[in-house]
Amino acid sequence: MVSKQTKKVFDGMKCNFYTGLTMFRATTQTFPVEVTNTGESYPCAKNENLLRGMVRLGRRGIPVGCINGGCGICKVRILSGEVEVVGPISRAHVSEEEEAEGITLACRVAPRSAVVLTVVGKMAKPFLALAAANGQGRLSTQSKGE
């Protein structure tokens, strides 16, 4: 049985099946991560990378590939917030100059505060097109293609 109080929390959060199952599990601190391309946001624990955090919740927004820093598909620009690098980032996909500008791979950084990011790079187009098709994209976002 779901208590009245619990039900209230559920309703307030516009829960889906998975958030219903995972919302009370949070023993580690999480930070909200906002993907400007779709306006979606999700909570990410500070001990996991931004992409793994998203995938584990069954959420979408950032393209998913190897989750190991090699394929470059999850290239993002951090617009605000602090992240920590948690593994090697392929130089084939993020140059030193780009890294200095706040461009990184979502699968190689963990949040240290609330984060706002935008998806850049070669997947940005189909991704933006998808967002547009869903009628929820904020298409004013500039993407810096390769």
Place this chain on the structure above:
Amino acid sequence: MGILRIGHASLRVMDMAAAVRHYENVLGMKKVMEDKHGNVYLKCWDEWDKFSLILTPSDRAGLNHVAYKVEREEDLDELQEKIEAYGISTTMLPEGTLPSTGRMLQFNLPSGHEMRLYAFKECVGTDVGNINPDPWPDDIRGAGAHWLDHCLLMCELNPETGVNKVAENTKFATEVLGFFLTEQVVVGPNGSIQAATWLARSSTPHDIAFVGGPRMGLHHIAFFLDDWHDILKAADVMAKNKVKIDVAPTRHGITRGQTIYFFDPSGNRNETFAGLGYLAQPDRPVVTWTEEHLGSGIFYHTGELVPSFTEVYT
């Protein structure tokens, strides 16, 4: 007789310790040596030559080169002549360029991928030996891969500019290297564009494959397992080791292989490929997959393409 089989792949990795853990604990390979540059050499239990995988430390992922073994030393000279006559330049790397390996004929495929051919690599035997052997050794780890089976190279394909490195590689591999075509995917008007090909030198459905994409790269290297049950166990091993699985156990229409796709800790895609598929022979009619049935060709059960599978590679 020319090329026998795939001999080894040389991969770039960004975290050597994590890479060695992955290829040892998940695939079940064994590290056989490390050279003074920090390159690590590994082998599967059922392989008899000294190594089939070289990991090189780098700031990025991807393929350095793929090597195939030829039967005789003279094959290298004959192939060098043929390749040069075709218009592709070659270099004969002296014996010892790689440890325990004879001279290597080095060249680039039309797609730009570096290929090497060699006739000699030190034979150390399989882990069960060759006198009254048991069917498998006692110290199998992880998925217990038998051998490096094949590789799939992504080749530039752009119908608008007329670039088709899949077709160019296929022509070169069949006319010069002696591969035969087993299967192909054709797309476009009247199926006029050869978008993917599978080729063999041995009797398995493919020893190499070429697939069209926006840029050249490595799609995957594949390791052989016996059967479907081994695939299930391999997936269990991956879950235990928190390996990122790209495509969970399923079957390919193309080659009939039973498969799992997953990523090594640097993002290089691996496959565990099980089953004979069928007996590949040069006179077996080529199997053709058309655009409408491409989904079933790749993933037979669902018939649906997985975006990461077609778009992500190193």
